[in-house]
Amino acid sequence: MTTAVQQPLASEQRDMIRDELLRSLTRLERSMKANGLAVRPRDLEQDTVGRLSRVEALQSQGLTKTLAAREQAQLEQIVAALRRLEEGTYGSCNCCGGAIPMERLMIYPETLSCSVCACRA
Numbered sequence: 001m002t003t004a005v006q007q008p009l010a011s012e013q014r015d016m017i018r019d020e021l022l023r024s025l026t027r028l029e030r031s032m033k034a035n036g037l038a039v040r041p042r043d044l045e046q047d048t049v050g051r052l053s054r055v056e057a058l059q060s061q062g063l064t065k066t067l068a069a070r071e072q073a074q075l076e077q078i079v080a081a082l083r084r085l086e087e088g089t090y091g092s093c094n095c096c097g098g099a100i101p102m103e104r105l106m107i108y109p110e111t112l113s114c115s116v117c118a119c120r121a
């Protein structure tokens with residue numbers, strides 16, 4: 001065992017958070033993969049029915065894109081949290097520099113601020 005940099009969290013707490021983050025990551029990746037299939041453009045015929053389904057396809061693609069963008073952002077937050085966890089900077093508030101309470105981290109493991117600041121939920 002190496003002497004780590006000063007950590008705001010005990011190592012077993014970090015393990016719990018890491019598990020939680022990895023679980024969310026897997027869930028997100030699975031969901032994004034499923035949406036990726038839905039985004040794939042359909043073969044559309046030139047008749048009226050085809051044109052109608054093209055409009056519907058575009059509408060549902062728009063929804064899927066919004067969802068995908070949200071999931072992408074969430075994915076980046078989780079990856080960033082995992083990186084902070086590795087770097088040993090995880091668990092301290094980005095605003096006041098104080099320690100983020102464990103209860104909050106268990107609910108929002110990707111959070112960057114404590115519940116007092118909550119400047120970036």
Ligand SMILES: [Zn+2]
Pocket residue numbers: 093094095096097098113114115116117118
């Ligand atoms: Zn704070």
